[in-house]
Amino acid sequence: MAGLIDLKGMNLDANGVFMLGMTILAFLIPIVLILPPVPLQKSDALLQTHSLAGLGAAKSNLKKQHATATHAARDGQPASVQSLVIYPVKSCKGIELGRSKVLPHGLQHDRIFTFAQLRSPFPAPAASDSNNSNSINKGEGEGECWEFITQRQFARLATVVVELWLPDEMKLRRQGLNTTTQREVWMILRFPWRERGWRGWFEAMAAKVAGGLRAEPQREVLLPVDFPSEEEVKERGYTYENVRIWKERVRALNLEKDLSEELRLYLGVSNRLGLFRLDPAALREVHACAPSKESAGYQPVTGFQDAYPVNIQNLNSVQQFATEIPKDAGLKKLDILRFRPNIVVSGAPAYEEETWKKICLKSGSSGLYNPLRLHIACRTTRCKLPNVDPADGTRHASEPDRTLRKVRNVDEGAPLKGCLGMQSIPLFDKGLTGDDLETWIGVGMTLEVEETGKHVVPQ
Template sequence: MDPNISASALGEPQHLGIGFYLLPFVTFLCFLVPVLYIFPPIPATTSDALRSTHTKIGVPPPKINLRDQHSVKADNSNNKSNTASNTGPVAQLKALCIYPIKSCRGIEVTRSKLLPTGLEFDRLYTFAQLKSRFPAAVDDSAEAKDQHTWEFVTQRQFPLLATVKVDVYVPDATKSTVFMEKSSDAWIVMRFPWREPGWRGTMSWVASKIRDGWRGVPEMEVLLPVEFPTEAEIAERGYTREDVKVWKEVVLALNMEKELPGELCRYLGVSNKLALFRVDPGQLREVYRCAPQKEEAGYQPIVGFQDAYPLHIMNISSLQDFDAKVPKDDELKHLDVRRFRSNIIVSGAPAYDEESWKWVNFTQGTSNVTVPAKFQVSCRTVRCKMPNVDPVTGARHTVEPDRSLRKLRDVDEGAPRMGCLGMQMCPLFEGTDRVEYMQAWLEVGMDVSVLERGEHVYIKQ
């Protein structure tokens, strides 16, 4: 046989290369992956449904204004020459944060409506735990049962609240309104990590990876209204009005515990009965102590579920100065300003300059807001141990920054042996004495001018 004759010419079988088999598979994947990305085979969530008619407020993570909070750029106080006088701006509004559900993760926004109670959507809800001095029996008297009270809870008791995410969806007129019956309603979506056991959990894990990438985790969602429910809705849903204790004050609010899934209690590690309360617009708490009086402000300052005052302001320079003095370890590399849960974060002023502010004015600066917003700076913020909780992981450090706060920031004679960082504020409004008509706007880029300086002495509850 001629050795130059090939096997194929003789009709003998050929050994095909791996590329012959791989090419159809790669071609199929190239077609399938884009299709799965655009039309993922995963069940629609509440958030998915809302996105068809609403827009989620907030700054996307890659663009947050706090991403450089630890850099020198964030502290440009050396560029300011008028902090000692009242001749011009001393700082600039760097970031705005709201916390629709008290102690859950916040939302950074670039612009916010300012109300007498603080920033719009802030502290509308709080978790509360049923507490008593003794176990309650079914046949206890009404008087005995009354001694079982609801008391608000925060990350101090349940640090994993820091990992409970909150989204606010507002109606978008440019989108279809088929899904929602009332397209004018805004909604809150509360999300927390949760994986069901068995094959359902496996499917949810796969779905989370497809939806959010490799860092995605399965979550459970809870839908809550932004607006206070009507009396008909309260009756239909079985909500009740009950007293809830916030620090030393007791306020009547709407108990919406029926909206809480049992999985949330298990995730947080709550053993007692857990409820979610919505602040009642007709039962707001009046603020006194260091706040201005009605004769001075035109109204008596009020709060919803804020601790004590409508607004909390932090100075990046102060955070950086304090952070540099706090001992670090493997669990604590930097102090994130979000540990301190302030609404207004400013940059440009020297460290602790804000502690001498008494009256301040926010003006246009580089923002689009042309109408100034005025504030009374009420007092220093006296710190509890909640900043020990990492706002991202929910891990609680055993001692810091609480120990350093008490050691280095014992600066207010009204709060001896307590650490202070940040200031409490009350908004002021001109042109009306009707609380329901009071509003202004804040936007990142506004300038901060000091109208009056003075000393502060904290007044306890």
Template sequence: MENGAVLWGGPGIDAAGIFLLVLTLCVFLLPAFLYFPPVPPSKSDALLQTHTRVGILSPQPAQQSHHRASGTAKVSSPSSKSPNIPATIRSLWIYPVKSCKGIEVSQSKVLPQGLEFDRLYTLAQLKSPFPIGLDASDAEKSGHKWEFITQRQYPLLATVQVDLYVPDIAKSRAQAFKSSDSFIVIHFPWRGEGFRGAIDWVSAKLARGWRALPEKEIVLPVTFPSQHEIDERGYDYEPVTIWRETVTALNMEADLPRELSLYLGADAGYQPVTGFQDAYPLHLLNLSSVQDLDTKIAKDDSLKVLDPRRFRANIIVDDIPAYDEETWKSVRLKPGPSSRRQASSFHVSCRTVRCKLPNVDPDSGFRHPVEPDKSLRKFREVDEGAKHKGCLGMQLTPLFDKTESSDDMESWLEVGMSVEIVDRGSHQYIVQ
């Protein structure tokens, strides 16, 4: 030591050397870190090893899906469309979990209860009979019932992503694992508190990219559980009310994570049964009708264009005048000459009477305070059976030539099919 300085022996390792060493490690380790992030695989990642995700997939589905490609934001004159040109199926949608995000598909099997995989589950909320009188019976005091919930009460349902995975034979062979079951995966934004939340945030970025946000997944079976599974999981059959109808469904609340209830702001369970549609199996929407209504709505920063997804239709058609669909009584949807599909027949049952659900933005879950409900009531009070209500779209019931077996009662729809109008007539909504 001389003049208070410390001398180090051995080869010279200074700050520059340490920096160079760290930089070298980063160059070699960063690619591996990015391609193989140190986070556990998600349930979706595991399913992709043996299954295929159903739906029209693209990096930006909002810009590239069929209904957007038709030019919703560019309103065309309804009178410019000839009624002699057949309507065309522009897009098809299924909604495996009622009121959550839909899945756009290019084709779908048609069953008596609607499109395959459509409205298999609904979220429901337990309602108790309060307030009740002091002289009420014990049965009345202890009574409760499940009521379905939608975006009308809980607009954040619009932000709950739903994916459908079906078995892939090629993948199963490669993995030497055979699976014949299909699954629904529900994703919703969720970040834990404190240090756990920071880990969730970092894990999401590493696993799915910089723009990804933390989320929670729930895996649900498509096939109805066996009695053994029902007993093992502790499920119960209970009545659930949808509007004025009550059906018996399987309560799978035991599998519902508390985080979903907290996210929605509701005490909820979910109950599966085939067919949780509001009234009829399928809902058809004419894109020209949406465009015409769009011209009548006062726009603001939160509603710049009327997205047809707000109306949650299964079938969206185009190439016909606005509201022409309201004169249909029965139709046949016919495939093109290159398709191997057969035509599908439908009874056009009634108009769709709209509630306030279309006020919810399907991307953000923001519920507009007045539109399009105000404009629907003002300009679309067109049905004698639905006074002071707005109507848009039509309800369909599938028709089958043979009904001897369940295999006979199947048909197919695909994007590009043309609509043959078999019969026209008037409609009057009948309140159920």
């Protein structure tokens, strides 16, 4: 009998514990839904004063890039600007825009940063002292050189998300901040990263609570975009160093101090990893196939682009080329973003852009933007970078590079190389100098060909 009573008592205790647990859950679930246990990020403060630049996926002008009929050339109708894309960090994900300011070195904020690794004639792994101020300030040693990196070597760069946060005047006013002085632009780099053990489990759960079941934990790096003053350079511990872009050495600002070790490990870089900010006072001059300084009214320049400030891609050309590529599980459709365009054109016959020498983009009767003229310098010779899928960073073993070299070997100045797209240089109204050398470009502007001719890639 006593055993039965004890058993009943145990059942009663279990029921009580169950009811207590349910009560606690009922109390906590609404709190978790309203205030999820997600770790705060430094960038969260930007939501109060800044707005995210760019078009979201739902508003992308490239959603129907594979619809051939949509972008076909039509008699009596001019070609037009279908999309605009910038890549603030060379080889990382781009940002699609509806409009952009155009500067001598390209679309505003395009390729003003590049990652680089410190190369050495002797083994030089990324030691733990890469975050040591003495190591950073020391810069290049004997025989060492900072060399830019791209998806050619490190395909995971394609998965590094870049966000630009621009000051929002309305938000600043609501915060009672000075809209004249609070004008700093910020950049956030986001990349997948999960710690091992229980920390990784918590990060995964927090990511799914905040972003949905498919969300994965990420790390972020917060960086200033505007070029800092000399006082800020010293305060933040940045250094001026040379970085090699192809055969050129460019003096730029190294923001290595702000990078995380996790980012280097994620990318798979074994050497020291730096992030260089273009110095507006040390732009790279462009001479080959470019208008002269006297003709253009200014010396053509570029930033961390491979060679020229603005790349143009014709959607019809990409679609036509796509029909030549053998498709497989690794390449079902050819995304135009594999070719890293700045300006995507719709409504022009396939490959007609290769005859353009000078074009003018106009906003039509709206008069929203002044006409923008572009000098078309040469074809774009292609390497193996387009083999990397911009969506997930996977690298195809051979395509589209193999087909490019086979069917797009069309330039006598670049034998055995495939060409797709055109390189261009902005032209500005005569008499403008310095900071006045700027204009705007917007989606929907119509394209007028002012001059045609033959192109040969400079050797």
